[in-house]
Amino acid sequence: MFGLDTGLTILLLFCLLAACAFEFINGFHDTANAVATVIYTKSMKPQTAVIWSGIWNVIGVYVGGIAVAMGIIALLPLEMLIDANIYHNLAMILALILSAIIWNLGTWYFGIPCSSSHTLIGSIFGVGVAYMIVSGNHNVALNWQKIEDVGLSLLISPLIGFGLAMFLMLFLKKIVRNKKALKKPPKKTAPPPLWIRSILILTSTSVSFSHGSNDGQKGVGLVMIILIAIAPAFFAIDKSKDPQKIKASIENIQTVISKVNINEMTIEDQVSSNILIQKLDDFQKTMVGVTSYKNMPNKAFFELRKNILTISKLAESLSKNKSRLLSKADITIVKAEIKEFKSTTEYAPDWVIVMIAISLGLGTMIGWKKIVVTIGENIGKTPLTYAQGASAQLVAASTILASSAFGLPVSTTHVLSSGVAGTMAATNGLKNLKKKTMKNILIAWFITLPVTVLLAGLLFIAFRWIFSMF
Numbered sequence: 001m002f003g004l005d006t007g008l009t010i011l012l013l014f015c016l017l018a019a020c021a022f023e024f025i026n027g028f029h030d031t032a033n034a035v036a037t038v039i040y041t042k043s044m045k046p047q048t049a050v051i052w053s054g055i056w057n058v059i060g061v062y063v064g065g066i067a068v069a070m071g072i073i074a075l076l077p078l079e080m081l082i083d084a085n086i087y088h089n090l091a092m093i094l095a096l097i098l099s100a101i102i103w104n105l106g107t108w109y110f111g112i113p114c115s116s117s118h119t120l121i122g123s124i125f126g127v128g129v130a131y132m133i134v135s136g137n138h139n140v141a142l143n144w145q146k147i148e149d150v151g152l153s154l155l156i157s158p159l160i161g162f163g164l165a166m167f168l169m170l171f172l173k174k175i176v177r178n179k180k181a182l183k184k185p186p187k188k189t190a191p192p193p194l195w196i197r198s199i200l201i202l203t204s205t206s207v208s209f210s211h212g213s214n215d216g217q218k219g220v221g222l223v224m225i226i227l228i229a230i231a232p233a234f235f236a237i238d239k240s241k242d243p244q245k246i247k248a249s250i251e252n253i254q255t256v257i258s259k260v261n262i263n264e265m266t267i268e269d270q271v272s273s274n275i276l277i278q279k280l281d282d283f284q285k286t287m288v289g290v291t292s293y294k295n296m297p298n299k300a301f302f303e304l305r306k307n308i309l310t311i312s313k314l315a316e317s318l319s320k321n322k323s324r325l326l327s328k329a330d331i332t333i334v335k336a337e338i339k340e341f342k343s344t345t346e347y348a349p350d351w352v353i354v355m356i357a358i359s360l361g362l363g364t365m366i367g368w369k370k371i372v373v374t375i376g377e378n379i380g381k382t383p384l385t386y387a388q389g390a391s392a393q394l395v396a397a398s399t400i401l402a403s404s405a406f407g408l409p410v411s412t413t414h415v416l417s418s419g420v421a422g423t424m425a426a427t428n429g430l431k432n433l434k435k436k437t438m439k440n441i442l443i444a445w446f447i448t449l450p451v452t453v454l455l456a457g458l459l460f461i462a463f464r465w466i467f468s469m470f
Contacts, residue, residue, distance in 0.1 A: 015094070
């Protein structure tokens with residue numbers, strides 16, 4: 001399979017199966033939040049709700065693009081992404097997946113609305129830090145800019161969910177004449193009126209779709225890390241691309257760099273610029289006579305990916321230089337060429353997207369009961385009302401879709417649960433929140449990152465030591 005020996009083929013299949021398992025767990029762990037309100041309010045029967053949610057999760061994954069997936073990959077140090085030692089890559093993959101699965105299953109078992117996003121990103125951060133320690137290369141660095149963007153997204157999105165949902169409920173209290181209707185709890189046996197059911201089902205569907213478009217992409221990113229690490233000859237680059245476009249990008253970047261006065265640079269910038277010029281020259285030479293990636297030897301693809309990522313990083317650094325070495329017009333050109341450059345490495349085959357979509361959709365259809373009870377009854381001291389459920393879901397779906405558009409991962413769990421908390425606070429004040437549940441959610445929110453960082457880091461070191469004996 002993919003030119004690998006039997007042992008590596010088995011490991012590849014195991015890793016792909018584990019990635020599907022992570023997304024399956026993500027489905028029943030996170031999607032319970034999407035169906036919690038429609039099940040709790042009797043707007044839909046549980047079996048119907050989870051199947052409906054699963055279908056919309058699948059659609060969300062398939063049409064949501066891959067911006068978040070590529071953002072997940074970009075969190076790893078560049079050196080890890082271009083490490084030619086396949087056993088180092090296997091150690092990274094196994095540490096990532098197992099630490100994420102262990103923490104997700106543990107929090108789900110205790111009914112704590114924990115974030116799969118936090119779990120996966122903490123695991124990625126953990127293996128990145130461990131790699132920096134064990135590699136002995138002081139030049140290795142995590143993508144701190146991307147980590148900062150993702151960290152802020154995960155930190156701010158629950159606050160946005162709480163604030164917007166609270167504002168929406170306060171707004172409804174102002175404009176709705178029948179105040180008692182807003183506080184009316186769901187009937188235990190009968191579904192709500194048709195118009196209320198329609199709103200709840202529509203907002204629940206929106207959360208399911210947005211969850212697929214954001215969380216599903218994380219699974220796509222995880223699978224691409226696996227495929228690139230273990231079978232780079234087949235997945236290091238998108239072979240359907242036209243090499244002529246990347247040749248044109250090289251020439252355009254070279255033209256821009258030639259305009260820079262090297263005497264105006266700092267010594268550090270001069271070193272980076274010289275490396276970039278050399279890499280561009282070398283890369284141009286390797287592309288001479290190449291009319292299709294399919295005609296290149298398999299051994300060349302890993303080196304090709306390495307050059308693309310290295311050049312992109314160096315060119316991006318030059319374009320962001322605060323010394324104004326480039327004009328605004330030249331910066332625009334460089335950014336456009338970097339985007340074209342990266343399009344050769346930032347991709348995902350259709351079968352990967354379908355595989356993750358199915359895994360997420362199937363996972364959605366089980367395991368929802370624990371989280372539904374937490375969302376419906378344990379966040380507030382009063383039961384979740386129709387208005388609160390619809391408001392929280394509308395805010396959650398909008399926040400997640402906006403984050404997906406910017407290629408940023410967010411936590412469906414935290415956005416929705418904080419939205420429910422916001423509606424509870426708007427209805428009866430902060431005193432209406434159950435301290436124990438909010439405490440558990442906050443503890444899970446704060447400790448997920450450090451726990452998964454430590455767990456993934458230790459697993460990476462352990463697996464790397466084990467594989468070193470082969």
